[in-house]
Amino acid sequence: MKRLIIDMDDVLADTSARIIELFNERNRQNVTKDFFYENDFYKYTKQGKFIPYREELYKPGFFANLEVFPNAIKVVEKLNKKYDIYIVSAATEFPNSLIEKVDWMAKYFPFISWRKIVLCGSKSIIKGDIMIDDHSRNFSEFEGRKLLFHAPHNYNEKGFERVKSWLEIEELLG
Amino acid sequence: MKRLIIDMDDVLADTSARIIELFNERNRQNVTKDFFYENDFYKYTKQGKFIPYREELYKPGFFANLEVFPNAIKVVEKLNKKYDIYIVSAATEFPNSLIEKVDWMAKYFPFISWRKIVLCGSKSIIKGDIMIDDHSRNFSEFEGRKLLFHAPHNYNEKGFERVKSWLEIEELLG
Numbered sequence: 001m002k003r004l005i006i007d008m009d010d011v012l013a014d015t016s017a018r019i020i021e022l023f024n025e026r027n028r029q030n031v032t033k034d035f036f037y038e039n040d041f042y043k044y045t046k047q048g049k050f051i052p053y054r055e056e057l058y059k060p061g062f063f064a065n066l067e068v069f070p071n072a073i074k075v076v077e078k079l080n081k082k083y084d085i086y087i088v089s090a091a092t093e094f095p096n097s098l099i100e101k102v103d104w105m106a107k108y109f110p111f112i113s114w115r116k117i118v119l120c121g122s123k124s125i126i127k128g129d130i131m132i133d134d135h136s137r138n139f140s141e142f143e144g145r146k147l148l149f150h151a152p153h154n155y156n157e158k159g160f161e162r163v164k165s166w167l168e169i170e171e172l173l174g
Numbered sequence: 175m176k177r178l179i180i181d182m183d184d185v186l187a188d189t190s191a192r193i194i195e196l197f198n199e200r201n202r203q204n205v206t207k208d209f210f211y212e213n214d215f216y217k218y219t220k221q222g223k224f225i226p227y228r229e230e231l232y233k234p235g236f237f238a239n240l241e242v243f244p245n246a247i248k249v250v251e252k253l254n255k256k257y258d259i260y261i262v263s264a265a266t267e268f269p270n271s272l273i274e275k276v277d278w279m280a281k282y283f284p285f286i287s288w289r290k291i292v293l294c295g296s297k298s299i300i301k302g303d304i305m306i307d308d309h310s311r312n313f314s315e316f317e318g319r320k321l322l323f324h325a326p327h328n329y330n331e332k333g334f335e336r337v338k339s340w341l342e343i344e345e346l347l348g
Contacts, residue, residue, distance in 0.1 A: 003299065086299050092288040098272035114266040115295030121288050125177065125260050127301040 003128035004083035004173070005142075006076065008101060010134040010151045012087070012109075013066040016041075020152075022053040036152035063100040068108045071166040077111055079173060087112060088126055090138070091119040132169065136160055147172070177302035178257035178347070179316075180250065182275060184308040184325045186261070186283075187240040190215075194326075196227040210326030237274040242282045245340035251285055253347055261286060262300055264312070265293040306343065310334055321346070 009015040020033055020041075027050050036044070045053075056062055079085060087105060091097050098119055105112055118126070123133075124141040131142050134151040139160070147169070148160035163169050183189040194207055194215075201224050210218070219227070230236055253259060261279060265271050272293055279286055292300070297307075298315040305316050308325040313334070321343070322334035337343050 005299070088299075092276055092291045092293070095273045095276045095288075098276065098293065099269045102266055102269045102272065113295065114269075117266045118292060118294040118299065119266070119272065120292040120294075121290060125179070125262075125292065125301055126299055128299055 001082075001084045002130065003144075004079060004085050005088050005123075005126060005128040005131040005133075005144075006085060007131075007133040007135075007138070007149070008087060008089035008091075008105075009066075010153075011132055011149045012069060012072050012076070013063075013104065014069055015063075015066055016152050018062070018066055019053065019057075022056050023050070026051045026053055033152060037155045040156075041152045058094055058096065060096045060100070063094070063097040064104060066104065069166060071170070073108055075166040075170045075174070076109060078170065080111060083130075083173070085112065086116050086118055086126075086128065088118040088120065088123060088131075090121060090123065090135075092121045130173070132163065175256075175258045176304065177318075178253060178259050179262050179297075179300060179302040179305040179307075179318075180259060181305075181307040181309075181312070181323070182261060182263035182265075182279075183240075184327075185306055185323045186243060186246050186250070187237070187278065188243055189237075189240055190326050192236070192240055193227065193231075196230050197224070200225045200227055207326060211329050214330075215326045232268055232270060234270045234274070237268070237271040238278060240278065243340060245344070247282055249340040249344045249348070250283060252344065254285060257304075257347070259286065260290050260292055260300075260302065262292040262294065262297060262305075264295060264297065264309075266295045304347070306337070 017033055023045055024030055089101055091101055101119060102117060105117055123138040129144040131144060132147045132149055134149040134154055136148060136157055139146040146160060148154060148162045150162055150164040191207055197219055198204055263275055265275055275293060276288060276291060279291055297312040303318040305318060306321045306323055308323040308328055310322060310331055313320040320334060322328060322336045324336055324338040
């Protein structure tokens with residue numbers, strides 16, 4: 001059985017949507033996630049005129065309330081019969097997120113055991129056959145197939161096999 | 175630089191000492207850790223006449239207050255210059271332990287970044303060159319050198335390279 005490594009933020013959970021919401025709330029802006037598929041999120045939000053939002057990621061509650069991506073639950077449940085799935089999330093930077101991430105998985109993906117969840121800092125020590133992630137830096141030491149999950153912060157990265165939705169992943173791997 | 179994977183419970187932290195203390199408190203016993211180097215801990219404590227202790231491991235505070243093993247700090251600090259060290263702990267079974275483990279590492283091993291901490295369920299997806307662990311089951315899919323850290327629950331396991339203290343690890347790997 002092939003081992004499939006799946007990321008959480010911006011792959012299972014719509015973290016960017018919540019970050020953009022925070023940015024808009026703080027700055028009385030009304031930019032959409034679509035806007036950042038054509039404009040660099042970091043460049044745009046880090047202009048001096050805007051109030052930063054990043055400390056919110058360190059507070060309790062941030063990760064607990066993220067929305068799950070459309071079709072992620074049913075596709076992961078299906079793939080779970082065919083693959084040895086591990087959920088691997090870079091999370092130790094945010095100590096308050098750790099329990100929230102385990103709880104979030106139990107809420108939306110109860111068929112994934114705590115045995116299959118990995119919370120780490122760097123993904124360079126993870127081995128497997130396929131990795132789905134929104135950050136290409138997580139692929140740098142991975143030896144298997146790499147699928148870049150389309151996100152505002154990676155829209156202009158070239159040279160990766162890119163997936164845009166869970167239905168597309170179902171077609172590719174199902 | 176070789177990658178060295180180090181476990182937390184019963185390798186950096188003296189988890190067994192606290193478990194035996196809990197067992198003694200609950201059962202008005204006075205058995206020592208040394209006793210369990212010659213008698214099977216699980217067989218002994220799971221006799222029907224004893225009050226169980228295991229639910230304590232799920233409560234906040236259990237992991238926060240564990241003692242660090244003698245010489246672990248100075249030897250890990252020394253090895254950290256020679257090896258790419260990752261701390262890998264099976265922890266997702268105990269959601270309350272997650273933040274406590276990150277905090278415990280920051281308290282005793284501040285030279286180890288959150289980037290190098292991994293909290294998981296199974297260690298079968300971890301790759302590296304050397305693994306120090308007290309549970310031989312964690313070696314089953316590991317491709318590198320395996321060092322079994324001596325503990326009451328593994329005293330009679332044969333066939334592994336065994337280390338009994340951090341000073342011995344310093345001699346072997348330093």
